[in-house]
Amino acid sequence: MFKIVKREEMSEGNVILNEIEAPKIAAKARPGQFVILKANEDGERIPLTMADTDVKKGTITVIYMVVGKSTALFKTLKVGDAYQDVIGPLGKPTHIEKVGTVVCVGGGTGIAVLHPITRALKEAGNHVISIVGARSKDLLILEEQMKAASSELRICTDDGSYGHHGFVTDVLKEILESGNVDLAVAIGPVPMMKFVSLMTKEYNVSTMVSLNPIMVDGTGMCGGCRVTIGGQTKFACVDGPEFDGHQVDYDELMMRLQAYCDDEKKCYNEFCMLEE
Amino acid sequence: MAQETPKKVKKEKIPRVAMPEQEPEVRARNFMEVPLGYTPEMAVREAQRCLQCKKPTCVQGCPVEVDIPGFIGLIKEEKFTEAIRHIWGKNSLPAVCGRVCPQEIQCEGRCIVGKKDEPVAIGNLERFAADWEREHGSGDLPPRAEPTGKKVAVVGSGPSGLTVAGDLIVKGHDVTVLEAFHKPGGVLVYGIPEFRLPKAIVAQEVNFLERLGVRVECNAVVGRTVSLDELFEEGYDAIYIGVGAGLPRFMNIPGENLIGILSANEYLTRANLMKAYKFPEVDTPIPHGKDVVVLGAGNVAMDSARTAMRLGADRVRIVYRRSRQEMPARTAEIHHAEQEGIEFMLLTNPTRYRGDDKGRLRGMQCLKMELGEPDDSGRRRPVAIEGSEFELECDLCIVAVGSGANPLLTESTPDLKLNKWGYIEADPQTGKTFKKGVWAGGDIVTGAATVILAMGAGRKAADSIHEYLIRGW
Numbered sequence: 180m181f182k183i184v185k186r187e188e189m190s191e192g193n194v195i196l197n198e199i200e201a202p203k204i205a206a207k208a209r210p211g212q213f214v215i216l217k218a219n220e221d222g223e224r225i226p227l228t229m230a231d232t233d234v235k236k237g238t239i240t241v242i243y244m245v246v247g248k249s250t251a252l253f254k255t256l257k258v259g260d261a262y263q264d265v266i267g268p269l270g271k272p273t274h275i276e277k278v279g280t281v282v283c284v285g286g287g288t289g290i291a292v293l294h295p296i297t298r299a300l301k302e303a304g305n306h307v308i309s310i311v312g313a314r315s316k317d318l319l320i321l322e323e324q325m326k327a328a329s330s331e332l333r334i335c336t337d338d339g340s341y342g343h344h345g346f347v348t349d350v351l352k353e354i355l356e357s358g359n360v361d362l363a364v365a366i367g368p369v370p371m372m373k374f375v376s377l378m379t380k381e382y383n384v385s386t387m388v389s390l391n392p393i394m395v396d397g398t399g400m401c402g403g404c405r406v407t408i409g410g411q412t413k414f415a416c417v418d419g420p421e422f423d424g425h426q427v428d429y430d431e432l433m434m435r436l437q438a439y440c441d442d443e444k445k446c447y448n449e450f451c452m453l454e455e
Numbered sequence: 456m457a458q459e460t461p462k463k464v465k466k467e468k469i470p471r472v473a474m475p476e477q478e479p480e481v482r483a484r485n486f487m488e489v490p491l492g493y494t495p496e497m498a499v500r501e502a503q504r505c506l507q508c509k510k511p512t513c514v515q516g517c518p519v520e521v522d523i524p525g526f527i528g529l530i531k532e533e534k535f536t537e538a539i540r541h542i543w544g545k546n547s548l549p550a551v552c553g554r555v556c557p558q559e560i561q562c563e564g565r566c567i568v569g570k571k572d573e574p575v576a577i578g579n580l581e582r583f584a585a586d587w588e589r590e591h592g593s594g595d596l597p598p599r600a601e602p603t604g605k606k607v608a609v610v611g612s613g614p615s616g617l618t619v620a621g622d623l624i625v626k627g628h629d630v631t632v633l634e635a636f637h638k639p640g641g642v643l644v645y646g647i648p649e650f651r652l653p654k655a656i657v658a659q660e661v662n663f664l665e666r667l668g669v670r671v672e673c674n675a676v677v678g679r680t681v682s683l684d685e686l687f688e689e690g691y692d693a694i695y696i697g698v699g700a701g702l703p704r705f706m707n708i709p710g711e712n713l714i715g716i717l718s719a720n721e722y723l724t725r726a727n728l729m730k731a732y733k734f735p736e737v738d739t740p741i742p743h744g745k746d747v748v749v750l751g752a753g754n755v756a757m758d759s760a761r762t763a764m765r766l767g768a769d770r771v772r773i774v775y776r777r778s779r780q781e782m783p784a785r786t787a788e789i790h791h792a793e794q795e796g797i798e799f800m801l802l803t804n805p806t807r808y809r810g811d812d813k814g815r816l817r818g819m820q821c822l823k824m825e826l827g828e829p830d831d832s833g834r835r836r837p838v839a840i841e842g843s844e845f846e847l848e849c850d851l852c853i854v855a856v857g858s859g860a861n862p863l864l865t866e867s868t869p870d871l872k873l874n875k876w877g878y879i880e881a882d883p884q885t886g887k888t889f890k891k892g893v894w895a896g897g898d899i900v901t902g903a904a905t906v907i908l909a910m911g912a913g914r915k916a917a918d919s920i921h922e923y924l925i926r927g928w
């Protein structure tokens with residue numbers, strides 16, 4: 180069993196932070212890697228990229244948005260409760276090196292995944308400009324942490340309630356125009372990663388994205404997480420989760436994420452009715 | 456007075472005792488086990504058919520050399536407890552083997568009775584003995600040798616890993632099994648369906664090993680959570696790798712990433728390990744196809760097809776590029792599939808998938824094949840018939856065309872020597888790899904094979920590991 184030692188609600192209760200006791204995983208994990216969590220005996224295996232690790236405390240931190248039955252079930256877990264299974268660290272870690280100026284673009288819970296990567300890139304000696312976006316001020320997460328992890332932080336909201344009124348790509352364009360960006364990292368909703376990648380391609384800036392397709396085992400055994408990268412099929416769980424953003428077939432990924440859409444809705448609605 | 460010589464009384468010929476089964480039309484829609492098992496009367500009757508050969512050929516056909524006439528003789532005398540104990544001496548997973556071994560090409564294939572009549576139902580009898588012990592037995596454990604103080608890590612809890620664990624624990628070693636999934640059993644749990652091998656039986660076999668003292672650690676992905684060298688640093692004296700093949704093969708034809716095309720590994724893992732057939736009672740979903748195509752004709756293909764039928768398909772078709780003769784599945788599985796209404800489209804090969812605007816599978820284009828000259832496997836090579844393209848409707852396709860070597864562990868262990876396909880090089884007699892203190896066996900050495908061959912490899916490796924722990928490399 181993997182005990183929850185800290186729990187926070189963010190983004191109006193739609194985003195939950197769990198710090199979980201998992202000393203073996205904490206000791207091994209590096210930025211960009213993920214874990215698979217399963218709440219109980221009948222639970223689903225849910226892959227989540229780690230937002231932080233603490234080797235001394237032997238804990239890992241995940242931050243997830245409540246989108247379906249399984250994450251709604253995770254949300255019911257309190258401090259002192261435990262996940263039945265946590266498996267990891269899985270996937271390849273982010274390749275961190277000093278390249279010069281890096282733009283880190285994050286949206287939604289993608290910011291949680293972006294945070295340790297941003298920190299590591301800055302620690303490696305890069306000048307890191309981060310752009311984070313949310314629909315509104317109240318939905319933005321990890322502002323302080325991202326500020327501390329970056330050299331500069333830019334904020335965007337869709338409704339203009341905070342920072343730049345508009346999308347992350349508006350600010351990204353401005354920075355790319357100024358020239359001398361060596362690398363972009365984009366983690367967030369698939370459409371965001373798609374449009375960031377389309378834009379950085381115009382400016383010839385290499386771009387890394389982190390993908391989170393449907394997965395079962397996370398060890399390369401089932402192939403459920405197939406993604407097309409540069410015309411070739413890759414397994415996100417073992418070949419990724421990070422890929423060259425300019426090579427990803429985002430439209431296929433978006434379609435594949437809808438595979439169980441109807442089942443998920445049904446299951447979620449039933450669960451919500453029971454909870455009420 | 457001429458005395459009439461009495462006619463030689465011919466011994467009454469007992470026909471092979473059939474094992475009762477669920478009716479095909481009933482079982483095709485439920486996940487309960489298909490064959491129901493022998494009663495003690497049936498088992499004794501079938502045991503009487505054994506000739507008790509002095510030089511039993513059946514034993515030569517068994518990869519773990521179970522003393523077949525020995526245990527059958529005990530069943531004949533109604534000594535069921537003794538019978539299972541006799542089997543345990545050679546096979547720690549009899550309830551599994553009795554159900555899933557390809558007996559027709561092993562023990563039963565060599566049975567002398569089978570030369571003129573149907574062979575003795577060795578598999579059914581083995582299953583009977585194991586089930587009888589589970590339901591009525593004392594639960595007594597076999598004796599265990601004095602502790603040696605040596606620690607062994609077994610990577611993977613499938614049939615070969617469990618065999619190694621069982622063999623080494625009774626020899627007095629300290630054994631820990633590391634499993635990547637959240638439940639132990641490997642392919643017995645994620646691969647073979649409930650209706651062929653109930654998961655409660657696998658759990659019981661694992662529990663038996665735990666009662667003997669084996670520690671089972673789940674959620675341990677060797678190669679990620681921990682490396683082989685770290686295991687040695689933790690104090691293990693020897694490591695056995697039995698991680699299985701575990702890399703699904705796809706057809707590599709256009710459209711393969713449409714929604715509704717799954718590897719058999721994914722489909723069966725959802726159904727078996729995650730129990731998705733109970734969705735939404737459990738949280739993992741599984742696609743419910745109405746018109747299902749399964750590519751391939753091995754045991755995994757049969758399992759996938761029969762699972763699809765049980766999940767409510769109107770029609771399930773096996774599409775296979777060779778002919779019936781070359782189908783690699785066990786005869787019994789093909790027979791069961793046919794009884795349940797699975798159709799076979801032989802000498803047919805898909806060339807591309809077709810989807811709708813939502814990216815969901817709607818059909819595939821296939822080619823008709825004919826058999827040409829034999830290939831490397833000795834089977835006649837299927838050759839496409841030019842201009843024979845035709846369309847096939849389907850809304851779910853399960854790809855069961857075999858598996859390759861999963862590189863997760865081997866990539867993180869550069870000093871293991873691999874062959875050109877990525878499988879681990881190991882001595883076929885001992886299972887020794889090129890890395891000191893490390894053995895390997897089962898599918899990660901041979902490529903995808905059977906449960907019993909993996910167990911046979913585990914048996915040899917366990918003997919070699921024991922010798923190493925006592926005498927050195």
